[in-house]
Amino acid sequence: MALGTMILRKMASNKWLQLNLWFGLTLCVALFSSMPLYSDAILQRTLQRELQLVQGESSAYPGYVRIRTTVSSTKMDDKTIQAIGRADRFVRTIPERTGLPAQAFYEQRFTPKLKVYGADASEQEKKTQKTAGAFASLSGLEQRVRIVEGRLPADRQDGAFEALVTERFLNSVKRSLGEELIAEAPDKTPLRVVPVGLVATSADADPYLPYLTEQAENSLLLPFETFEREFTAGGKVRVAELEWRYALDYAQLSIGGIDRFLEAATDIKRYFRGRLGAEEVNVPATATVASYAGKQARLDVTMLSLYSPVMLMLAFYLYMAANLVIGRQKTEIAVLRSRGASRAQIMAAYAAENMLLGAAALAVGPFVGVGFTKLLGASGGFLEFVQRSALEVSLTSGSYRIAALAVGGAILLVLFPAFLATRVDIVAHKQRSARQPRMSFWHKTGIDLVLIALAGYLLYNFGKRQEDLKRLALDQDALQIDPLLFLMPAMFALGGGLLLLRVYPWLLHLLYRAGRRWWPPSLYHTLVQISRSSGQYLTIQVFLIMTVSTGLFSANAARTINDNMESKIRYAAGADIALTTRWANDAPPPAMAGAEPGPEAAASSGTDRRVQYTEPPFEPFADLEGAASAAKVFRSDKARFAAGKTSGKTTLMGIETKSFGETAWMKDGLLEHPINSYLNLIAPNPKAVLISRSLADKAKAKPGDAIRLSWDGLDQAAFTVYGIVDYWPSWSPLQSGEPGKEELPYLVVGHLSAIQNRLAVEPYEVWLKLADGAASQDIYDELAAQKLSISGLTDANRQLAVSNNDPFRLAINGVMTLGFVISMLICFFGFLLFWLLTLSGRTLQYGVLGAMGIPFRQIILMLVSEQLLTSGAAAVIGVLIGGWSSELFVPMFEMSFATTAQVPPFTVVYRLADYLQLYSLVGITLAVGLLVLGWRLSRIRIAQALKLGEE
Known part of the structure; x- marks a missing residue:
């Protein structure tokens, strides 16, 4: 009881520090719990949409299951x-x-099928009657037919069967309702049937x-x-x-039921395979559902890698907050x-103490994770949000399990500074406090150099892998993100930041020595302060460097x-919409299988008669309001x-230059000049044409x-050749063909009118550019309203x-956006926490400066110059490292696309x-931080500072 009271009192005395620590733990829980929530929710939504x-595409209900089997027994x-x-x-049991419940x-x-004829049929009619029908039954007959x-x-006592038939079947046997029919069994046994109703x-x-x-028109439908x-x-x-x-x-x-569904579909096929006869099992959703098998695991790995920079920032924040808490209590620990x-x-x-904070974070964090998940679902790009239906998110035991593990790991992290502090008694603590700050652990162990070397090694391996993919012409899926693509920039940013911060104090010292006779008091004081105790600024500087650099890289x-995927789709299409229409022609109809060719077809088979096409009106397409x-x-x-002496196959494209230039989509920079x-x-x-670079080189x-x-x-x-182009809308210049037999494609672009007049008129495509807002x-809707024939x-x-x-x-867009927002948020709180504690630790110093007659304006300038030379410098370093990491690592995302099919x-x-x-x-972060710090500084009183100094 006494220990609990002591813990609560100690937490209350440091409530703002504890609140910041709880804030970091809550964010940690929210991030980790949002990963399974997002993967479940987004995969669930895309699965349902597919x-x-x-x-829509196959006119088959997604939950449809059809099993049909013959019975081979005689x-x-x-x-x-x-x-x-x-x-x-x-x-x-299906x-x-x-x-899935059955609807x-x-x-x-x-x-x-049995031979069916009227009971009163003559012998001649029996011989000529060709109608055949099968007895059939249908469960729930009364509710399913009209x-x-x-x-x-109904059941009859005279041995005849009453049945339902279609009107077409009744007409084929030339009888009416109520007239008795005979269905002749294979053993010639006559079965009496009375049709009593027509069904539809x-x-x-x-x-x-x-x-x-309609699927069972020749059936004699009986009650089941x-x-x-x-x-x-x-x-x-x-x-x-x-x-x-x-x-x-x-x-x-x-998503969790995918394996069960696929296993059930396999069991159905396995059960009926040859059990009764020839089987047919149709489950249309199987292919779509199977494409999601294992996708959740890959998405979880991708999200973990996407979150890695944010997690690194959170780890810094938690460690810094815990270190600041312990730093204020080191004397107390040493006395104990x-x-x-x-x-x-x-x-x-x-x-x-930290378990209490962890429990509080665990109580709130998962619900914050739900909010994060919904924010992820609304992200359409980096720091862009779109109107999209909200994700259906529900907390699960798995989310709480991951959140509990995250809290446990975070508590171990924040206990580490306390563990280090318990090694020192009061004497050693006073000795360390009196000594000059030592080199930081990061720089002493050379972690900065290790991280840069590791990132460089991974970058080299990725480059070699990409060269192999291009050389072997290996294709990958449309988008496969390797987790290391996000871990490498984070390692490089941390290592590069630490390396520059290793050198930065020496640069400040040189700056101090170069102008120490001319610097004003505010700058002089700042340069001395930073150059002599640069280690105390390391954490906040790393914060800012990681935030800015990872933010730039993420953007x-x-x-x-996004841009490359959009360019790939638009370039392949050529325009917003490309459609083909049906053209009237004089081609002979295709011959039916097994039919003898007619005399006209036989006469023309020995000649290569060209099909003549009739061009349909183009005005309906040109007059579309939405185009x-x-x-x-x-x-x-x-x-x-x-x-010259060169000939071969080529792709020929005929266009009308004005309308083509207004309609086609072309990415800037692909051609030497604008299209x-x-x-x-x-x-x-x-007669002027453009030819591709490949054709120009060959010929x-x-x-x-x-x-x-x-x-x-x-x-x-x-x-006549007028120009040479490397790319053209909808045309790919990449090699194609079987491995070892690849061929470069060729292209010729000319006037459509000249091609039609000098060669032939054949069907063309219609390209449309959508009007603004359409x-x-x-x-x-317009095409359907005008009944235009689209093929x-x-x-x-x-x-x-x-x-x-x-x-x-x-996930990439959402997590990058969310990660950057969270990084900026914790950087802002970490910034305020660090400088407010630093300011409170210098209360005596600023009070003495004021008592010495230094104006408040000069003290503010000291604070501003200190911020600029620490936080401002860290932001500049972050920009530099973010640019370098983008130059080095963003090109590696080329491997995420189909390497041999990336055009442009x-x-x-x-x-x-x-x-x-x-x-x-x-x-904004720096400005708000300076305003808060300036306000706190203005509230310092000399008497209060002297009193603190005496204590």
Whole structure:
């Protein structure tokens, strides 16, 4: 009880320091708990969206499960009946196996197809009748079909079956409802059937799993119980096929349930494989769900690496706060040690104190982590937020488990300064206090040099790996971020900062000696203070260096990744929207399989008759309200060129220069001159063309040379080379083909009108540029309203939306933004904490200076100059190291893209706005800190300072 009271009193006497320590512990808990929360939430959202796309693209409900199997047994013996019963029982366990509740379910049974004719049919009619139908059953028949005419079937006492049929089937047997039919069994046994109702698909029966009568038009539909009694168990006709269909609630599929779902899908296929006959198992969602297997583990690793700089900052903050707390209590610890207290007793007291703070952090931190997770979900780029549906986040036991581990590690970290302090008694403590500050632990052990060397070694290995990938033409996934790409810059920033801070005091000392006769008192005092005790500023300087450098690196890395992915998508598309239309032509219809060719086809088979196309009107596309411009772009990959003595295949692109320049997207810097300069160059001459650098090198062609073009047996047409380009919208200059047989592609760009007039008219693409404020859906709606026939479409904006919602890209943008904000936040609090404690420790010094007659303005200038030479210098060093780390490590992100398919080439992107945001945040931190410190300094009284000095 006494120990607890002492701990609480000690915490109360240092409440502001304890509050800062609790703040750091809470941030630590929030960060670690947000990692699993974010990975679960973002993967859950993207999984559900991709499952919804399955329904949109393949018209299959994502939770759809269909099992169909034949029954190979020729008779319904006990073994077959038992096998069907076991299959039924297995199917009913599917919802439990997948972990998804069933929204709808039905099963069907089918007999072999039987010959069906009227009971009153003549012998001649029986011979000519070709109608065949199978007895079928459907569970829940009453709720799943719509009775168009007649009634539902019932049991009869005369041995005949009442059945439901489709109108088409009834017309094929040339009978009406109520007229008896005969279904002839394989053993020639006649089975009497009376159709009592006409059925059709019910639109209101089941939105998840509708029963489509069109799929079973030739069926004699019986109640399920009747079929089971008479055929499955009774054996009047063998059961030939079985079918089960489920509509599972895919919205309940969680990331944690992926393995269970995939295992269940595998078990279903394994169970029915050859058990009853030939099986068919269709689970459309399997491929989409399987793509997420293992993705959470990779995302967790990526997030851990993304968080590593922030965690390093938090570790510094916690250590600094704990060190400041212990620093004010070192005398007390030394007195306790001198009076007989053991180190274990002192450490137990501090452990109990920090466990109270840890428990408080654990109570609040996970909820702050939920807020962090939602902030991550709203991030669209570095320090950019978009209107996006909020992530569905819920705290789990896993989050609390990780948070508890984070608290435990943080407590061990903050106990380390106390452990060091317990080694010293009161005598040793007074001796150390009187001595000059020693070299810091970081510089004494050479950790700065070790970190720089390690970062350089990893950078070298990454460079070698990238060269191997390019040399071997190995492809990677669209975006695979290596965790070391974020650890290396953090190590380099810390090592580089410590190295420069090792040299910085010597520079200050030289500056002091160079102008000590002329420096004003404020600057003189500051230079002496900093050069003699530079170690006490090391922590805050490292804080600022890490914040600024990692902030710059994060901004440049995020901007580079986003810009290159966007450029890759837009360049490949060529414009916002590229679509193809159906052109009328005189091509003969394709011959049916097995049909003999007609005389006209046979006559033309020996000749290469060209297909003649009729160009559809272009005005409907040019007049689209949602399009700012539209362009015709003809493209043929089968064209051939002849230049000098060189010939070969090439891609031929025909354009209209004005509309193409207004519509196409081209990244700046890819060409020697702006793209419009090349378009203006060829605009006056219809015979002018542009050729690719690869074609110019092969044919030794240069501007002014002639080049001849043709395709598909056309007569060659002469054109003139006016320019050479390295890139062109939608055209890739990279090698293609099998390994060892790669070929460089070639390109010729000419006037569409000249190509059509001198060669042939063939279908072209329509490229559209969206008007300001217009969306792709506006174009889709206009195309549908005008009933324009579209055969293909590429939408760059839709592809960008898919790319922006990639979990890994969201994590990069979100974590970099969140990490920088948190770094600035803890840097601000750490800055104030450090300088306020430093100021309070110098109360006597500033009081004496005031008593000596030094004006308050001079004291403020001392404080400002001290801030500029410590915190300001650290910010400048951070800018330098951030620039160096960006130059060294951001190019390594090229490996995150498909190395052999990155067009345009990977470029490092810097934006002035990012630098201005960073400088503004750092400047605000320093300005607010100076204002607070100045206000505190103005409240110091001489009497108070002398009283403290006496104590």
